[in-house]
Amino acid sequence: MKKTFIYSVLTATTLLATSCNQEFLNPSAASEQQVVNDVNGLIALANGLQYRLTIGRASPGYALPTAIGLTTKELKVLNAGNGDEAFLETGATSVQNPNSVISNLWNQSHLVKANAETILANVNNVQDAGTKSGLIAYASIFKALALGNLATGWEQAPLAVGTNAAFVPRADVLKSAITTLESAATALATPVSANFTSRIVPGIDLANTIQALIARYSIMLGDYDKALAAAAKVDLTKKSAFNFDDTSRNPMFDVVFSNRNVTEPTNTDFGLPATLKPDAADKRIAFFFQTSSATNNLGRASFYTANNSAIPVYLPGEIMLIKAEAHARKGNLDAAITELNNVLTKTTDAWGIGAGLPAYAGDKSAAAILTEIYKQRSIELFLQGFRLEDSRRFGRPGPGTADAERTRNWYPYPTTEKDNNTNTPNDPAI
Numbered sequence: 001m002k003k004t005f006i007y008s009v010l011t012a013t014t015l016l017a018t019s020c021n022q023e024f025l026n027p028s029a030a031s032e033q034q035v036v037n038d039v040n041g042l043i044a045l046a047n048g049l050q051y052r053l054t055i056g057r058a059s060p061g062y063a064l065p066t067a068i069g070l071t072t073k074e075l076k077v078l079n080a081g082n083g084d085e086a087f088l089e090t091g092a093t094s095v096q097n098p099n100s101v102i103s104n105l106w107n108q109s110h111l112v113k114a115n116a117e118t119i120l121a122n123v124n125n126v127q128d129a130g131t132k133s134g135l136i137a138y139a140s141i142f143k144a145l146a147l148g149n150l151a152t153g154w155e156q157a158p159l160a161v162g163t164n165a166a167f168v169p170r171a172d173v174l175k176s177a178i179t180t181l182e183s184a185a186t187a188l189a190t191p192v193s194a195n196f197t198s199r200i201v202p203g204i205d206l207a208n209t210i211q212a213l214i215a216r217y218s219i220m221l222g223d224y225d226k227a228l229a230a231a232a233k234v235d236l237t238k239k240s241a242f243n244f245d246d247t248s249r250n251p252m253f254d255v256v257f258s259n260r261n262v263t264e265p266t267n268t269d270f271g272l273p274a275t276l277k278p279d280a281a282d283k284r285i286a287f288f289f290q291t292s293s294a295t296n297n298l299g300r301a302s303f304y305t306a307n308n309s310a311i312p313v314y315l316p317g318e319i320m321l322i323k324a325e326a327h328a329r330k331g332n333l334d335a336a337i338t339e340l341n342n343v344l345t346k347t348t349d350a351w352g353i354g355a356g357l358p359a360y361a362g363d364k365s366a367a368a369i370l371t372e373i374y375k376q377r378s379i380e381l382f383l384q385g386f387r388l389e390d391s392r393r394f395g396r397p398g399p400g401t402a403d404a405e406r407t408r409n410w411y412p413y414p415t416t417e418k419d420n421n422t423n424t425p426n427d428p429a430i
Contacts, residue, residue, distance in 0.1 A: 036122035042135055045119055047201050049142040053112050054242050054251055054311070060112075060149050061242070061251035061311070063105035064385040066263065067153065072387040072406045073271035075263040082262050091407020092399055092430055103414035105153060109146040114161050116143035130193025137192070137206040140184035141313075144213050147177040151220065152389050153411045156425050164422050174221045181214045204313060205240040208233075212240070212314035215322045220389060224326035231319045231326075239350050241310040250311065252304035252383070265289065265301070270382050273405060276375045283347070283356040288382050301383055302352075316349040317380035321373055328369045336369050343376050353380065370394060399430050 035041030054061035069075035070088035077086045084101050087094040095102070119139035126132040150157040151170040158165035159176055188207055214230035244250040256262050268289045269277050278285060287302050303311050324339035340360050347354040355376075362368050374394040378387060388406060391398070396405045412427035 036118060037125050039126045039128070039131060042119055042122065042126065043131075043196070043199050045115060046135055046138050049112055049116055049119075049139065050201050050204075050242060051248065052108060052115070053142060053145065054244075055248050056251060057255050058104045058108060059251055060105050060108050060146075062255050063101050063108070064149055064152070065252060065383045066256070067101050067105055067411070068385045068388045069271075069383055070263065071408055072391055073266050074383055074387060075271070076266045077263055079261050085263060089407065095408055095412060097412050097415040097418060097427070099412075099414075102153065102411045103416055105149060106414045107416055109149040110158075113143050113146035116140070116146070117161070128193055128195060129190050131196045133187045133190040134192035134196030134200065134206070136187040137184045137210060138200060138204070140180045140187075141204065141206070141209055141213065144177040144181050144217070145313075147173050147180075148213070148217055148220075149385075151177070151217075152385065154413065155410050155428055158421070158423070166423050167425055171221060174217045177217045178214055178221070178223075178226070181210050181217075185210050185214075201243065203241040203243040203310065205238050208235050208238050209240045209313050212319060215319060216314065219322045219325060220393070222329075224330050227322055227326045231322050234314075234319045236316040236319060237350055239310075240313040242313065243310050244308050246307045249307040250304060250309045252301070252311075253306055253309055257301055257304045258307075265383075270379050272375065272378055273403060276371075276378070278375075278379055279357055281357065282379065283354050284379050284382075287353055304383075312351055312384075315351060315353065315381060315384070317343050317346070317353060317376075318384075318386075320346075321377050321380065324376075325370065325373050328366055328373060331366065333364060333366060333369060336373070337364070340369065340373060340376065343380060355379070 035045060053059060056062070066075065066085060067088055070077065070085060071091060075089075077089045080086050084099045087096070087099060088101060097103075116139040119135055120143070123132055123135050123139075126135060147157075151173040154170065156167040156169055157173050158167050159173065160166065185207075188210070192206065211230045211233040215227045215234065218224075218227035218230060256264070265271065265288075268285055270288070272278070289301075303309055320339050320342045324336045324343070327333070327339060328336035337360050344355050344357045345359055347356045360369075360372060362372060371394070374390060374396065377390050381387075390396075391406045392409060397403050398405075398409055399407055408430055410428040410430075413424050418424045
């Protein structure tokens with residue numbers, strides 16, 4: 001993946017490099033070297049990370065929940081004119097390399113990663129220790145999120161930036177995300193300065209987000225001890241969010257839930273099969289769905305109800321269910337049930353999500369408990385971009401099998417990568 005350097009946050013200036021090696025500069029803007037040598041430039045570049053990750057139809061903020069949602073039947077297409085979304089819903093060989101949704105997810109995630117790495121590579125130019133630690137933590141979170149996006153959708157991805165970068169297995173991508181986050185946690189031993197917090201886009205709880213993401217990517221990697229250790233450090237009473245306003249709009253509300261023209265939730269069963277249908281008394285149905293009126297999409301989807309709706313970086317229920325899954329896979333079934341019950345019986349949390357259901361009373365085998373954990377993840381984390389990874393990890397029926405619950409296992413590599421990187425692997429069959 002070749003690098004595009006972005007110095008942008010709302011009204012900040014922009015410096016772009018083309019996909020070739022020649023660089024074109026805006027004569028009225030700062031050069032890359034000027035930006036990275038200056039704390040003001042590095043902070044503006046850091047703010048630009050969230051803008052690139054979350055704003056607009058081309059952003060992963062739209063592409064991730066949309067691609068995953070259509071692939072795993074959380075969403076359905078309303079207007080066949082949205083061709084690339086419709087191809088994702090159909091799945092299989094209908095999803096081709098030029099598909100704009102997965103191309104945007106790939107390209108923008110790589111750009112976020114590259115720009116975060118630019119900050120990390122130049123953070124020693126910052127003299128104030130608390131501003132430096134804040135920049136390290138903030139950039140590391142966005143680098144890890146970008147790597148997590150890539151590991152969710154693709155079997156392999158390049159970690160290096162450069163011509164014909166080598167691809168590595170997704171396990172190495174996840175390991176890189178975790179290593180980055182662990183280094184950031186160490187950096188936070190130096191308290192973040194008021195100078196940093198007053199100048200960065202507000203909303204992200206740095207310390208808790210770092211541990212939440214370590215837990216997330218460790219469970220994806222199968223490192224259950226690390227997942228449990230990190231999850232135990234997350235304060236579930238604290239929120240961490242991507243914030244929006246009428247200028248920088250919530251991407252899913254902007255494109256999807258403000259109208260009925262692109263996609264909407266498949267049904268009020270969260271797109272789950274009949275065997276995993278939610279309990280009718282589950283309070284999360286009312287939290288996520290608007291069933292009284294069809295004028296503003298089936299799903300209020302709660303985090304996508306207005307231009308300024310905040311989107312959680314992680315949810316308390318995710319952390320609880322990571323603990324439950326890690327315990328179950330380690331054979332600690334009583335501990336797994338305890339964590340599962342924390343979700344089932346929860347009436348609310350920092351984000352207002354609660355199932356309000358009785359404690360688990362099902363079979364106490366590992367297989368049954370894991371199936372219930374998958375069901376609860378599918379409900380609790382609806383449209384957060386997890387279900388494709390979860391569907392594979394929990395061994396749910398895949399494409400080509402009876403009662404398939406996803407239309408693909410992995411995505412093909414975008415044309416933009418195949419045309420510019422001779423190391424791009426062959427596409428997965430499905």
